[in-house]
Amino acid sequence: MRESTKLYNIFALKCPRCYKGNLFTRPGLFVFKSILKMPERCEHCNQDFRIEPGFYSAALWISYPIVLIVFVPMIFFGFLLKERFSLSLEMMLGFFIIICFGMQIPIMRISRALLLHFTIHYIGSGNK
Numbered sequence: 382m383r384e385s386t387k388l389y390n391i392f393a394l395k396c397p398r399c400y401k402g403n404l405f406t407r408p409g410l411f412v413f414k415s416i417l418k419m420p421e422r423c424e425h426c427n428q429d430f431r432i433e434p435g436f437y438s439a440a441l442w443i444s445y446p447i448v449l450i451v452f453v454p455m456i457f458f459g460f461l462l463k464e465r466f467s468l469s470l471e472m473m474l475g476f477f478i479i480i481c482f483g484m485q486i487p488i489m490r491i492s493r494a495l496l497l498h499f500t501i502h503y504i505g506s507g508n509k
C-alpha cells in the first residue's frame with residue numbers, strides 16, 4: 382500500500398490532515414497500554430484532535446460494521462474447519478475468543494482513525 386493513500390494512513394493511524402503525525406501517543410495497532418490515549422494536537426500540522434465533547438463515541442458505530450465484516454465470515458470459516466478437521470466445538474470457541482480479544486484493540490483504534498479521516502480532509506504536508 383502506498384504511503385500517500387488515505388487507506389494506508391487509516392491503518393497506519395496517521396493524522397488525516399497531514400499524513401505525518403501519529404493519532405495516538407503510542408503508535409501501532411497492537412498496543413496494550415494507553416490504548417485510546419491521543420495527543421491534543423498533531424505534532425506535525427497542529428490539527429486539533431479534540432473535535433468536540435463525545436466526538437469519539439461515533440467510533441462505536443464505525444466499529445460495529447467492522448466487527449460484523451471480520452467476525453461473521455470467521456464464524457462460517459470456523460464451522461468449515463470444524464467439519465473438515467473434526468475439531469471440537471470447545472476448541473473452536475476457545476480459538477474464536479482469543480481472536481476476539483486480539484482484534485479488540487486494533488478495531489477500536491482503526492475506528493477512531495476512520496472517523497477522523499471521514500471528518501478531516503487531507504491538505505498536504507508542510508502546513509504548520
Ligand SMILES: [Zn+2]
Nearest residue numbers: 396399423426
Ligand atoms: Zn497532522
